[in-house]
Amino acid sequence: MNALEKKEGSGSVIPAHSIICRFIGPFLSIVQKWDSQLSLVSEVIEEWMSTQRKWLYLEGIFVGGDIRVQLPEEAKKFDNIDKAYRKIMADTAKRLNVVDCCTISGRLEEFVNLGLGLQKCQKSLNDYLDTKRRIFPRFFFISTDELLSILGSSECSCVQEHMIKMFDNIKALELYVDHTNRPVAAKMISAEGEIMEFRNVVYTEGRVEDWMNLVLQEMRRTNRYITKKATFWYGRNWHIPRTEWILEYQGMVCLAANGIWWTGETEESFLRIAKGNKRAMKEHLEQQNEQLSGLVVKVRQDLSPNDRLKFRTITTIDVHARDIIEGFVRDNITKAQEFQWESQLRFYWLKKEDNLWIRQCTGSFEYGYEYMGLNGRLVITPLTDRIYLTITQALTMQLGGAPAGPAGTGKTETTKDLAKALGLLCVVTNCGEGMDFLAVGQILAGLCQCGAWGCFDEFNRIDISVLSVISTQLQCIRSALLMKLKRFTFEGQEIDMDTKVGIFITMNPGYAGRTELPESVKALFRPVVCILPDLEMICQISLFSDGFLTAKLLESNFQNNPIMIGGLRALTAVLRMAGKLRRASPGLSEMMVLMRALR
Ligand SMILES: Nc1ncnc2c1ncn2[C@@H]1O[C@H](COP(=O)(O)OP(=O)(O)O)[C@@H](O)[C@H]1O
Numbered sequence: 001m002n003a004l005e006k007k008e009g010s011g012s013v014i015p016a017h018s019i020i021c022r023f024i025g026p027f028l029s030i031v032q033k034w035d036s037q038l039s040l041v042s043e044v045i046e047e048w049m050s051t052q053r054k055w056l057y058l059e060g061i062f063v064g065g066d067i068r069v070q071l072p073e074e075a076k077k078f079d080n081i082d083k084a085y086r087k088i089m090a091d092t093a094k095r096l097n098v099v100d101c102c103t104i105s106g107r108l109e110e111f112v113n114l115g116l117g118l119q120k121c122q123k124s125l126n127d128y129l130d131t132k133r134r135i136f137p138r139f140f141f142i143s144t145d146e147l148l149s150i151l152g153s154s155e156c157s158c159v160q161e162h163m164i165k166m167f168d169n170i171k172a173l174e175l176y177v178d179h180t181n182r183p184v185a186a187k188m189i190s191a192e193g194e195i196m197e198f199r200n201v202v203y204t205e206g207r208v209e210d211w212m213n214l215v216l217q218e219m220r221r222t223n224r225y226i227t228k229k230a231t232f233w234y235g236r237n238w239h240i241p242r243t244e245w246i247l248e249y250q251g252m253v254c255l256a257a258n259g260i261w262w263t264g265e266t267e268e269s270f271l272r273i274a275k276g277n278k279r280a281m282k283e284h285l286e287q288q289n290e291q292l293s294g295l296v297v298k299v300r301q302d303l304s305p306n307d308r309l310k311f312r313t314i315t316t317i318d319v320h321a322r323d324i325i326e327g328f329v330r331d332n333i334t335k336a337q338e339f340q341w342e343s344q345l346r347f348y349w350l351k352k353e354d355n356l357w358i359r360q361c362t363g364s365f366e367y368g369y370e371y372m373g374l375n376g377r378l379v380i381t382p383l384t385d386r387i388y389l390t391i392t393q394a395l396t397m398q399l400g401g402a403p404a405g406p407a408g409t410g411k412t413e414t415t416k417d418l419a420k421a422l423g424l425l426c427v428v429t430n431c432g433e434g435m436d437f438l439a440v441g442q443i444l445a446g447l448c449q450c451g452a453w454g455c456f457d458e459f460n461r462i463d464i465s466v467l468s469v470i471s472t473q474l475q476c477i478r479s480a481l482l483m484k485l486k487r488f489t490f491e492g493q494e495i496d497m498d499t500k501v502g503i504f505i506t507m508n509p510g511y512a513g514r515t516e517l518p519e520s521v522k523a524l525f526r527p528v529v530c531i532l533p534d535l536e537m538i539c540q541i542s543l544f545s546d547g548f549l550t551a552k553l554l555e556s557n558f559q560n561n562p563i564m565i566g567g568l569r570a571l572t573a574v575l576r577m578a579g580k581l582r583r584a585s586p587g588l589s590e591m592m593v594l595m596r597a598l599r
């Protein structure tokens, strides 16, 4: 067919040229006949091609796949079309003359009708997929083909390879058949192999979108239960050292419980100061420092890779927590109402709601309990803090956040990092010129229904005409949020709204091939500029959390190093290398290890 199309393209030139030739007189009727015949041929071939394309796509879905069982009516319709199409093709194989094949009377109409029929099949298929997506909105985050492969399979295990796209950092579910012969999902396994065992197993029976919803609910319920338990035992088990307590729980659970205790202890110190104990904050700082030393001792010991990761992340966050308290002591901050405290990300277990809430200034957020294994956290620098604060304040006004700056300054990762702190799923989408409003609309619809965050990377690469449509979509979401609607109409469909949704865009302004954002879009996002990440601090704290104790001394050496010019991405690679080297050759001095890593 492709070969035919090419030939046909060159064929039609000749008559078009001859008709205007002035010696045409004697051949006029012949040429005219050929002209009309060839234009019919070209029309037929065009329809043929488009029908073939649609047929080819749907054939893969309807013939042989399990989708037939789900859509019996459509399958029957498709079979009829399939039969007709195959008949034409068999017929064609016998003739092998293009003109003969295409000029059979009624052929054009036949193809047009087949095309329409296929289009209807496609539409019913899309509607079918849409209903599935509305029941389990995370299906919005996988492609149509992937969704079809899930829906077309009768095995529960068909979701495994797509877990990583629908959940943050989750590799698989543990699936098995229990003693009563019912299929169950019992655990979630993260990409690193950390495990969260469900409190109650989920029966993976019936429709996949239904039991996936149960899995999602159980993930949150279990996570909440463990977080509450860990928070409770943190304070009770004084005879167990903190480092042992950490070993008992999942990484993110430790971070959350840790946050709750740190917030509580800091506020208690403020209270003690108010009661006249001037040293309260200093004592709090001493305790923080002790906790940190405990962690570092542990990090330098032999640990399983996952435990090491966990300790490293906790150390990274703890350093920031310690630094804040250090600042309070230094600047003599004595009241909880001071901006320095208000502007921190604070974790509270609210008794009334019996739930975890996170506050920053005027912002207040319910924790999302999205299990995400040991996906690590960033070093919190002043820039990170500034982005956090901008985002949380924007969210309280139902706006989005727009970090802007050169590549590799941490725009995307910082947004994701805050989502991690709030226990929310964050879906990163790379935008390009080819992105249309339908694709963006699908993702937005998914985000609203899941209560997830979306980070649209390099947003200003999208074509300006598409951006204006997207701005209408965003405005629609915002007004639903402002009116606190539970359901709203988006792109002609009524969908659920989960108020935890957040939409963020990152940009590299002034870079070649990028458009300036229209005002209508700009108005929906709070800008935050990221020019220079604090490399030195990131370096120091990363090394510290990897067990380097004298890293601070290296500052001066480090600054002149070419690696600093290489930017953050190169730096993180070197740091990871340094950690590996240190463990591989424990005899070497830290300085030597660093030098080697740099090479
Ligand atoms: N505060 C930080 N602490 C540790 N690593 C960071 C920090 N900020 C950024 N990075 C690292 O820098 C790299 C680039 O960040 P990224 O968010 O992808 O940049 P951008 O989106 O601005 O291009 C990532 O590997 C990220 O882990």
Ligand SMILES: [Mg+2]
Residues within 6 Å of the ligand: 408, 411, 412, 413, 457, 458, 506
């Ligand atoms: Mg980015």
